[in-house]
Amino acid sequence: AQSVSQHNHHVILSEAASLELGCNYSYGGTVNLFWYVQYPGQHLQLLLKYFSGDPLVKGIKGFEAEFIKSKFSFNLRKPSVQWSDTAEYFCAVHNTDKLIFGTGTRLQVFP
Amino acid sequence: GAVVSQHPSWVICKSGTSVKIECRSLDFQATTMFWYRQFPKQSLMLMATSNEGSKATYEQGVEKDKFLINHASLTLSTLTVTSAHPEDSSFYICSASFPPGANVLTFGAGSRLTVL
Numbered sequence: 001a002q003s004v005s006q007h008n009h010h011v012i013l014s015e016a017a018s019l020e021l022g023c024n025y026s027y028g029g030t031v032n033l034f035w036y037v038q039y040p041g042q043h044l045q046l047l048l049k050y051f052s053g054d055p056l057v058k059g060i061k062g063f064e065a066e067f068i069k070s071k072f073s074f075n076l077r078k079p080s081v082q083w084s085d086t087a088e089y090f091c092a093v094h095n096t097d098k099l100i101f102g103t104g105t106r107l108q109v110f111p
Numbered sequence: 112g113a114v115v116s117q118h119p120s121w122v123i124c125k126s127g128t129s130v131k132i133e134c135r136s137l138d139f140q141a142t143t144m145f146w147y148r149q150f151p152k153q154s155l156m157l158m159a160t161s162n163e164g165s166k167a168t169y170e171q172g173v174e175k176d177k178f179l180i181n182h183a184s185l186t187l188s189t190l191t192v193t194s195a196h197p198e199d200s201s202f203y204i205c206s207a208s209f210p211p212g213a214n215v216l217t218f219g220a221g222s223r224l225t226v227l
Contacts, residue, residue, distance in 0.1 A: 032214045044155075044204070044218040051214070090154060094214045099145065099206075103154040 002027040004093050004102035012108045013081050021076040021105050023065075023091030032094040033074040035065055036101075039087045047089070050074065061085070081109045113139050113209035117219035124195055125227055132190045132222045134161075134205035140185035141207035145216065146178075149202040161188040161205075195226040 007022045025031065035047040048059025055067040065076045074091060086109045091102040114137040124130050134144055142163045147155040159180050160168040167180035177199075179191040192199055202223050206216040 034215075036218075043220040044206075046215060046217075049215060097143075097160070098157060099214075099216055100157065101147075101155045106152075 002031075002093060002095060002100060004091055004100055006089075006091050006102035006105050008105045009103065010106045010108070012110070014110055015083055016080050017109075019076070019078040019081045019085075019107070021089055021091075021107070023074045023076065023102060024072050025074070025091075025093045026072065027093065027095055029095065033065075033067060034092040034094065034099070035059065035063070035074075035076050036090045036092060037087050038090065038104075044090070047076070081107075083109050083111050085109050113137075113207075113217045115141075115205060115207050115217050115219040117203075117205055117222050119222055120220060121223040121225075123225045123227065126196055127194055129191055129193045130195055130224060132192075132203055132205075132224075134188045134190070134207075134219055136186045136207045136209075139207075139209055140211060141188075141209075142185060142211065144182060144188040144205055144207045146180065146188075146190050147204045147206065149204060149221070151202075155204060158190075158203075163188075192224065195224070197226045200224055200226045 003026045005024045033050040036044045037047045050057045050067045058064045063078050089105045116135045118133045144161040146158045149155045158173045161180045161182040163182045169175045182188040204221040206218045209217045
């Protein structure tokens with residue numbers, strides 16, 4: 001069965017620090033990859049997605065992610081985080097009509 | 112943009128009672144909706160895929176007789192938690208693809224169920 005792994009469960013950063021959240025999936029076929037964000041008290045929102053083409057995907061709020069097929073990875077990055085980036089981040093893989101989520105990474109950014 | 116609305120946003124019920132949660136797609140039709148469950152500080156677990164006009168498809172380990180799903184129209188899916196118990200307390204989230212058929216989900220705000 002396909003799965004999604006997020007190795008960082010809780011990340012604490014100061015403002016302006018760089019961010020990289022890991023995401024690995026286990027499926028050898030064609031997949032669509034997503035990062036969703038859940039701000040405190042709010043519903044899930046799409047941050048960015050990869051379907052095909054350029055493996056470096058840019059999303060909203062300065063986030064980007066790189067799809068590395070050989071590593072089955074889709075890591076999320078941001079060069080300089082802000083306090084407002086404090087949220088829960090979920091990596092997800094879509095295949096065979098299902099969207100499977102990783103366990104999530106809680107990001108806390110301190111001023 | 113597309114909006115998925117859930118109601119109620121929170122509900123408290125007594126053990127043994129049934130609770131219905133509604134999920135509506137606003138301004139677009141959704142032949143398929145997805146119901147997720149999220150425990151505190153955990154990820155979203157797909158419970159079932161709701162199909163308009165046909166039976167829902169349940170994920171392994173999800174009791175279909177306990178979590179009744181009805182998708183009677185192109186804009187409404189309902190999840191009924193029957194004979195609720197405290198262990199059913201959770202955050203239930205529905206979603207739908209938008210644009211329809213695309214592999215991008217729009218999520219509702221969720222419904223928090225607390226069973227006393």
